[in-house]
Amino acid sequence: MDPSRLLPLADDVVPERADAARNRTSLLAAAAELVEQSSVEEVTMAAVARRAGVGKGTVFRRFESREGLMAALLDHTEAAWQAAVLSGPPPLGPGAPARDRLVAFGHSRIETGLRHAGLIRAAGQAASRPYAAVSFSSVHVRHLLGEIGVTGDLTYLATCLLAPLEIPVLQQQVEHEGLTLDRIHHGWDDLLARVLRD
Amino acid sequence: MDPSRLLPLADDVVPERADAARNRTSLLAAAAELVEQSSVEEVTMAAVARRAGVGKGTVFRRFESREGLMAALLDHTEAAWQAAVLSGPPPLGPGAPARDRLVAFGHSRIETGLRHAGLIRAAGQAASRPYAAVSFSSVHVRHLLGEIGVTGDLTYLATCLLAPLEIPVLQQQVEHEGLTLDRIHHGWDDLLARVLRD
DNA sequence: GGTTTAAACGGACCCCGGTCCGCTTTCATT
DNA sequence: AATGAAAGCGGACCGGGGTCCGTTTAAACC
Numbered sequence: 310m311d312p313s314r315l316l317p318l319a320d321d322v323v324p325e326r327a328d329a330a331r332n333r334t335s336l337l338a339a340a341a342e343l344v345e346q347s348s349v350e351e352v353t354m355a356a357v358a359r360r361a362g363v364g365k366g367t368v369f370r371r372f373e374s375r376e377g378l379m380a381a382l383l384d385h386t387e388a389a390w391q392a393a394v395l396s397g398p399p400p401l402g403p404g405a406p407a408r409d410r411l412v413a414f415g416h417s418r419i420e421t422g423l424r425h426a427g428l429i430r431a432a433g434q435a436a437s438r439p440y441a442a443v444s445f446s447s448v449h450v451r452h453l454l455g456e457i458g459v460t461g462d463l464t465y466l467a468t469c470l471l472a473p474l475e476i477p478v479l480q481q482q483v484e485h486e487g488l489t490l491d492r493i494h495h496g497w498d499d500l501l502a503r504v505l506r507d
Numbered sequence: 508m509d510p511s512r513l514l515p516l517a518d519d520v521v522p523e524r525a526d527a528a529r530n531r532t533s534l535l536a537a538a539a540e541l542v543e544q545s546s547v548e549e550v551t552m553a554a555v556a557r558r559a560g561v562g563k564g565t566v567f568r569r570f571e572s573r574e575g576l577m578a579a580l581l582d583h584t585e586a587a588w589q590a591a592v593l594s595g596p597p598p599l600g601p602g603a604p605a606r607d608r609l610v611a612f613g614h615s616r617i618e619t620g621l622r623h624a625g626l627i628r629a630a631g632q633a634a635s636r637p638y639a640a641v642s643f644s645s646v647h648v649r650h651l652l653g654e655i656g657v658t659g660d661l662t663y664l665a666t667c668l669l670a671p672l673e674i675p676v677l678q679q680q681v682e683h684e685g686l687t688l689d690r691i692h693h694g695w696d697d698l699l700a701r702v703l704r705d
Numbered sequence: 706g707g708t709t710t711a712a713a714c715g716g717a718c719c720c721c722g723g724t725c726c727g728c729t730t731t732c733a734t735t
Numbered sequence: 736a737a738t739g740a741a742a743g744c745g746g747a748c749c750g751g752g753g754t755c756c757g758t759t760t761a762a763a764c765c
Binding site: 326328329332358363364365366367370371 | 711712713714715716
Binding site: 523524526527530556561562563564565568 | 741742743744745746
């Protein structure tokens with residue numbers, strides 16, 4: 310993209326201009342504030358732009374779309390969660406037996422999922438994160454399944470275990486099937502027990 | 508559903524006025540035609556109205572929303588599928604062992620789901636059908652699980668088995684995980700085998 | 706400091722889903 | 736056939752997401 314570069318930048322990452330970076334920051338801040346003081350649904354792009362003191366076009370140039378902006382907002386939380394999974398304390402993080410980690414993984418996903426349900430829905434399948442936090446999660450679950458010694462199509466099995474943890478499914482369970490959170494947590498344990506028994 | 512009814516109507520169902528019924532029919536026809544000749548996404552409410560020769564307001568009065576209209580379009584197909592499940596030939600319909608019916612159910616849902624993915628997505632969680640064809644399906648799956656003799660929280664387990672059959676999950680598997688249809692079908696068989704083994 | 710150029714900016718503009726309300730049509734009653 | 740009221744109708748209108756393009760600005764090079 311930039312053939313006349315002097316310092317070798319990390320691969321193909323083009324640095325942002327100062328004003329662009331400043332606007333990105335203030336837009337994220339503005340969006341976060343607005344989300345905090347009202348429900349996600351009623352946060353409009355124009356409002357975010359106004360609050361950040363920039364034009365609407367700028368919001369779209371920086372974040373592609375509404376979904377993109379929401380995904381960016383989510384990134385902080387999501388990254389923290391992924392860090393907890395990859396290197397936090399057991400049983401969610403490494404150090405516990407794979408089975409226990411899988412149990413903890415589900416419980417943790419149910420909690421964070423429901424806590425940020427609004428944002429996650431609004432983020433849709435934006436950008437690199439295809440559907441919820443699926444890419445990362447499926448690799449992780451697949452890995453744990455392997456460690457446990459499960460055989461078969463682990464990639465498919467991983468997506469099947471992840472599916473009941475998706476926001477729309479969880480909301481359907483809570484709002485239309487009348488399941489309590491407790492019951493869902495317990496159900497996850499039971500599902501794992503069934504799938505993993507030898 | 509049957510506008511030319513002579514017998515007393517069931518309870519509080521108010522019959523539609525002649526012009527209203529006529530418009531409902533032509534709107535559905537117009538929508539079906541438009542959907543057929545281009546992808547669902549680019550079918551706008553105004554276009555449907557124009558084609559049916561009515562005002563836009565009429566479309567919304569008859570079908571509530573875009574989702575409602577799409578759900579109505581889907582109803583024919585969906586009803587046929589439900590009929591096949593409830594009273595069609597085995598193994599999908601009654602007559603086969605419950606296990607086999609569950610296997611057939613998944614395969615059938617994967618096929619019909621992907622075939623009408625566009626409409627189903629566009630129908631969202633409109634009206635009575637909360638999320639995909641979930642209400643009906645969860646009752647059915649729950650029933651089959653009972654027949655098989657599975658014990659535990661069947662309601663939750665049913666939603667867990669249904670989750671991997673949802674359109675977004677299927678599309679994620681096909682488009683981002685690179686799974687083939689064959690692999691998904693096999694995976695379903697395998698998932699059932701794991702969950703149902705005694 | 707001046708020049709140049711690619712990037713960023715902003716807000717007018719477009720499209721679409723959805724609402725509103727004054728006018729028209731149906732149809733039950735007489 | 737006339738009439739009254741409830742239901743239906745249609746299209747102007749609104750708000751929100753997304754695009755476009757003439758103008759401004761950062762920053763690399765002189």
